Amino acid sequence: MKMRAGWCAVWIAAVYFVPAVAKADQWTAPTPDELKMTAQPEVPGAAAVYLQREILTDDALHMYSYYVRLKVLTEEGKKYGDVQLSFLKGNEGVNTTVTDIAGRTIQSDGTIVPFTGKPFEKMVEKTKDVKVMSKVFSMPAVQVGSILEYRYKLRWDDNYYLSPDWYPQEELFSRKAHYVWKPTDKMLTSKSNGHESLSNSIAWSPILPDNAKVKDTLLPGGNQHILELSLENVKPMPQEPFMPPIANTSYRVNFYYTSYRTADEYWKGEGKYWSKEQDKFIGQGSAVSAMVHATIVPGDTSDQKLRKLYAAVMELENTDYTRQHTSAEERMAGLREIKNADDVLTRKRGSSDQLAELFVAMVRSAGMKAYVMMVTNRERRMFNPNLLSLYQLDDAIAVVNVDGKDLFLDPGTRYCPYGHLEWRHSLAAGLRQVEGGVALANTAAEPYTFASTGRVADLKLDEERVLKGKVTESFEGDPAITWRHVALRGDEASLKDDLKKHLEEELPAGMEVTVNTVENLTAYEKPLKVSFTVSGRAGTATASRLLLPGDIFLVNNKPTFTQEKRETGVYFQEAAMYRDAMRIIYPATYTLESAPAKNSWKFQQRAAYTIENKPVANSVTVYRNLTMGDFFFAPKDYAELRAFYSKFEGADQDAIVLKVGAASAPAKAGS
Known part of the structure; x- marks a missing residue:
């Protein structure tokens, strides 16, 4: 994080800035090289490249000015x-x-x-407080080889100031990128977390190439600063499978007005106000107290109390998975704006954060130490303590001190089992309440055993070479949470349709799938089990042999890692277990010639794979297990990880070979 405290002043940079502003209002004559170029050597096959991008921000005018020059290189471009x-x-x-x-x-x-x-307007998204709009237009006579050049201004209300964020790295290669900010020299007042503060400084958090730096120029004769960044030959954002959140890997500079001099000072200062607002919402309400007394009984252990209170919160409607009620609806129902935990309990519904805060209120009312923690959502970003902004904190979880140890709980995530965190919140970081203050902290990691997917196929092959039978899929932990959330956003018919499509995507093309039962849909402490009936042809037949999939769930899988090298680490959602078992009973007119060979491989001590087959009479069962004990792998580990995947993904495609006609000696187990 870079910070400049206080603004001294200057005059000379006014001369420096004015030409930059004027440039955005002028056109640029293309060079002969730009006119005739057909490719960019650094990005072979690129559809287009930016010749120039420029964003100028002028606080005095409450305006961003954008300027773009783009070269079209292919039809796709x-x-x-x-x-x-x-x-x-x-x-x-x-x-x-x-x-x-x-x-x-x-x-x-x-x-x-x-x-x-003439550009036209369209609405992209609507929330309770704001509409996201777009002005849309098409450039004229666009051809391969064209240079597209356009500019526009983004303006906002005169009594507000918006600090810019610069994102030099986009999906296209950029030959030149130029950013300028002329911040106000006024003392600004901002309001957040229930208090007002005066901002007399600006700060920024950069993620930039080693040779790039934000230039801060003080203009002579006043309190005016100019901030500038110039880059050349900016590579496009990486496009790799299983990337870490782009917010932590792409080049960027995030600016903000602030009254704080250091990161530690900011988190302690703003954290104090944030914690005060949390405690105000939690309160000591009579409704919460009555609910707690009705839920727990004397003699309950701490664990029993927590489980009962957690289950009580899970019974309430989570409006993040259903819908938020409008202010008008609340008024018609005679309800005021939600201001505290009692209001949430009275309505029997609330947002994820409100339910997490209600749980903390209930635990405190039960006489235990409980705290709110705000964490980043690992799907979006990783916490950056040098980015002085509470806006990077996404979701509330609860921390309860039990016998001197912190227990992390996720009551705001509907159907998250007690004692666990959804993957987006595990091994995350953020700001939490502690006794007497606040602190930056990390959440606990979840073991690979928490996220488990089991698939069992019990199939029978008939004389017409059609496979029929039952498939059962069992989901625990994060996979179960995902499907339960799918159910919350639809009805029974839509859930079964989604489950049907999910299995159809796994099985050989053309197989018919019927969803029979869905068990434990709301019983979040139990595995979610789905039973299917399947029927259809699979495999390839010759005159004397039938080749069937060694694992019917993997026939459509493609290699995970095709690139020999990669720039970013490999980032899965969570550590997890995957277990498959497939039994095929075949007619007496067939004999088993071969099946997937017994194999096992490990990647360091962080992942393991096994496969084996067990023939019995006129059937064969294939067992396949994959355990991923970690979810992040650094670029230095990529070659070894890729080799591990290549081995087991090859084994996944080994076939079961049945021979037609005369009996032969059965294949040995594991052969």
Whole structure:
């Protein structure tokens, strides 16, 4: 994190900044090289490249000014001629507008076609407080070889200031990227966590190449600073399977106004106000107290109390998985705005964060030490303590001290089993309450045994070479949470349809799938079990042999890691277990010639794979187990991890070979 405390002033940089602003309002004459270029050597086969990108932010004008020059290199690259510019409509201060759109297309022979169209508006997304809008337009006469050049301004309300965020790394290669911010020299007042603060500084958190740095220039004669970043030949964002959150891997500079001088000072200061607001919401309400006394009994152990209170919260409606009720609906029902835990309990519904806070209130009312913790969602980002912003904290969980040890619980995630955290919150980090204050902290990791998927196929092959039988899938931990959330967002019919499609994607094409039963859908402490009936042809037949899948659930799998090298680490959702068992009973007219050979491989002490077969009479059963004991693997481990995957994914595709006709000696177990 870079921080500049206080703003001294200057005059000379005014001369420095004005030409930069003017440049964004001018067109750039293309060079002969730009006109004739057909590729960018650093990114062979690229559909397009940015020749130039520029964003100028002027606080005095409450405006961002954008300027883009893009070269179309292939037919696919022509899609960049359709431009969508996002802005917000909402409450005071949220409103932004897009203005001054202008553009032109330059053909490879130098012919200029000006943009004369009229952009139209469309709504992209609507939430309770804001609409995400887009202005959409198409550049004229876009061809392979065209240079697309356009500019526009994004404006916001005059009584608000928005610090910029710079993202130099995008999906396309950039020859040049230039960013300038002219921040206000005024003392700013901001309100958050129930208090007002005066900001007399700005700070920034950079993730940049080694040779890049934000330049801070003080203008002579006043309190005006200019912040600038110039980059050349910026590689595109990596596009690799199983990447860590892009927010932690792509180049960026996040700016913010602040009154704090250090990161430690910020988290202690803002954390104090945040904790005070949490305690105010939690309160000591009579409804919570009555609920607790009705739920637990004298003599309950700490664990029994917690389990009962946790189960009581899980019974309430979580509006993050159903829907939030509008203010108008609440007023018609005679309900006021939710201000405390009692209000959540009275309504018997609340958001994920509100339910987590209600649980903390209930545990405190039961006489135990409990705290709120705000964590980053690992699917979106990893916590960055040098980014001085509470907005990177996504979700609330609960921390309960039991016999001197902290127990992390996730009552805000519907159907998360007691004593566990959903994968997005495990081994995450954030800000938590502690006795007498706040602290930055990490959450606990979940063992690989928590996330388990088991698949069992019991199939019979008939004389027409059709497989029929029963398939059972069992989900525990995170996979079960995922399917239970799918159920919350639909009805029984839609859930069965989703489960049917899920299995159809795993099985050989053309197999018919029927969902029979779904067990333990709301019994979140038990495995979620789904029973299917399946029927259809599978495998390949010759005159004398029938080749069937060695594991019917894996026939459509493709190699996971095809790249020899990669830039980023490998990032799975969670450590997990996968167990398959498939039995095929075949007619007496067939004999077993071979089946997937017994094998086992390990990757360090972090992953393991086994496969074996067991023939009995006129049947064969294949057992396949994969255990991933970790979820993140650094780039230095990629070659070894890729080799491990290559071995077992090859074994996954080994076939069961049945011979037609005369009997022969049965294959030995594991052969």
